[in-house]
Amino acid sequence: MVTEATAPAVLVTVLLVTVGWRSAPTGLGGLGWGLLATVFASGIPIAYILGGVRRGRLTDHHVRIREQRRIPLLVGLASAAGGLALLAALGAPRPVLALVAAGVIGLVVASSVSHWWKMSIHSAVAAGALVVLASTFGPRLLVGSPLLVLVGWSRVRLGNHTVGQVVTGAGLGALVAVTVFTPLHEP
Numbered sequence: 001m002v003t004e005a006t007a008p009a010v011l012v013t014v015l016l017v018t019v020g021w022r023s024a025p026t027g028l029g030g031l032g033w034g035l036l037a038t039v040f041a042s043g044i045p046i047a048y049i050l051g052g053v054r055r056g057r058l059t060d061h062h063v064r065i066r067e068q069r070r071i072p073l074l075v076g077l078a079s080a081a082g083g084l085a086l087l088a089a090l091g092a093p094r095p096v097l098a099l100v101a102a103g104v105i106g107l108v109v110a111s112s113v114s115h116w117w118k119m120s121i122h123s124a125v126a127a128g129a130l131v132v133l134a135s136t137f138g139p140r141l142l143v144g145s146p147l148l149v150l151v152g153w154s155r156v157r158l159g160n161h162t163v164g165q166v167v168t169g170a171g172l173g174a175l176v177a178v179t180v181f182t183p184l185h186e187p
Contacts (some may be wrong), residue, residue, distance in 0.1 A: 002154035003122065003151075006126055007061075007062065011129050012042040012125060014129075016035075016037045016099060016100075019034060019095050019185075020034020031095060034086065034096060036092070037083060037096050037100050038092075040080055040084075041080050041103050044076075048079075049061055049063060069118075073110055073114060098185035099185070102128065102181040102183070104175045108117060109124075119169045120161045120166045120169030121169060122169070123155065123161075123167075123170040123173065124161065124169040127171070127173035127177070129177075131174050135182045152167070
């Protein structure tokens, strides 16, 4: 249940809607930006993955086999980059753009690492989400850090990753969020 609840598509969706709403909390504008960003950052990529599972090209929606990850990660990267360009052209709020930009950089990192090694993308997204939430709502949200251990435990317990893959994923996810989202989200 932990793995499903903290799947990258789930966390990215919740994060984009939350950050979008926060960027314009008095109206539906911010929520609309978050939902539009979600289409490109998680909707199209997960639709591609689920289609690949249905056609038998991918074994499962978590893309557990490292050799199967390359194309879905590149589709996610292309979708997020295209979404970022569209959002920028339409004048999306800066925090939404910063979050999608961090996602694009995160996918570049994940694609690069996954070429040789199966880093935990679940842990990367969870750690990045924690940094984004703390940057957006204040450092008091870092109290949620123990949840990263729960995410990592679930990935190791299911036999999908080693402890090293979970720790590396979390470290890289947090690093991308700190270096990309944090400086870009405020005007």
